[in-house]
Amino acid sequence: MRKMDCWRAKWMFSCPIKLYAVGDGGTVITHRALRRSQVVEFFSKLELCLIGLDACASVHYWANSITQLGHKARMMPAAYVKVG
Template sequence: MEEVTMIGIDLAKNVFQLHGATAEGQPVFRRKLTRPQFQRFMAAHPACTVAMEACPGAHYWAREMERLGHTVKMISPHYVTPYVKRQKNDAADAEAIAEAATRPHMRFVEPKSADQQSRAVVFRVRQMAI
């Protein structure tokens, strides 16, 4: 089996779609995992680069993946869209995320800490109250 260096992850509420690829971009696996399965799979997987679209939940998963020794790259969703090659579905999105993360000039989002996320929530609530 070839060495997986990049895993693109399409996050959802209950089921995550994974796309594992080599350094050359060749697909190695495509998997659909529940949250507990995903956590176990990533804990057992050797350290690699993990890419996902930036969203509030992605910041949590980025912290978890970094804790497990993986390198995390988060991409703004509108930068991933041009890389979707076929109809929009979770598997195609995971593949597009992995593809976009390999681009040399891609802009990445810095994962936020739990404290940063909680301050952002307080700020938004305050702004709405004003």
């Protein structure tokens, strides 16, 4: 299963959302920035994966949106999110 991390400081307002995807062997698959309007479309095209979300004010909204697409979303404190 793929793993993907999204980190908090970039979830706000007009800042891009930073995504960091890692494959089963630990190899980097993608490292990109998305606008808020592109997030659901991006995840709807991906195969199902585990997504780690850095806890912030809007993380529940994004976790629910991503979970509705069939992915597994896990929220965690900022201290546990390792930025590439």
